[in-house]
Amino acid sequence: MAKLDLTFAPPIMNAAGTLGFSPNLHGSIEWSQLGAFVTNPVSQSPRTPAHSERFAAYPAGFVLHTGYPNPGFNQVIRRYARQWSRAPVPIILHLLVQEAEGLARMVRQLEGVEGISGLEIGLPAGATPAHVTASAQAAAGELPVILRLPFENALELAPAAIQAGAMAVSLAPPRGTYLAAGGGLLQGRLYGPAIFPLALRLVQELARLGIPTIGAGGVYTRDQYDIMLSLGAMAVQIDATLWKWAGDRIF
DSSP: OOTTOOOOSSSEEEOTTSSOSSOOTTSSOOGGGOSBEEOOOBOSSOBOOOSSOOEEEETTEEEEOOOOOBOOHHHHHHHHHHHHHTOSSOEEEEEEOSOHHHHHHHHHHTTTOTTEEEEEEEOOTTOOHHHHHHHHHHHOSSSOEEEEEOGGGHHHHHHHHHHTTOSEEEEOOOEEEEEOTTSSEEEEEEESGGGHHHHHHHHHHHHHTTOOEEEESSOOSHHHHHHHHHTTOSEEEEOGGGGTOOSSOOO
């Protein structure tokens, strides 16, 4: 995938937060199966793991709350830039947005860093169209920009993302609340097969609006991947199924 191009071959990739900051060349995944590798989320300043309970299973899925731990932008670039330049698959760097000025600084620092083929900008829950526009403009540069939108209001935000210069949108996991194993409630991101019908409908509606969309959410089988593409997704991100997958093929 060349710069200023968002054609993925094949049209499948991991979702941010599933496979680390750089492809593991000694693992079991055959990287030719992926059209891109999306890094773990990276923030301007370091973030520590969530200190409360982080996982709760429910039928056909689970809630996960990690806090998006990472060593911070500068450390990630220092540790992984060389690996990205040698990676067997195009690298999409996922940046977390706190405010547009900080995002613009990170994007400027990426000039001259080899091996990055695009940016995915993770917007917070509660983002508004104005926030989307500011983030897309702050991320503008030589690298194509994907805005990862909150699942719950992606239809509202997607037109603003494309109008502001993003080349595509992707979908963050929906958020929910469930009973924690130790008592109380756990709030976090939702994963699992139960998400797929909602994700499929959202991809279909975005495609009807003419929004270039990277689909995601509950994709666990080849048939689900195929139907998401058939309904208009330009590519598909897979998440939790990667944590239990082993063998020669992802599906």
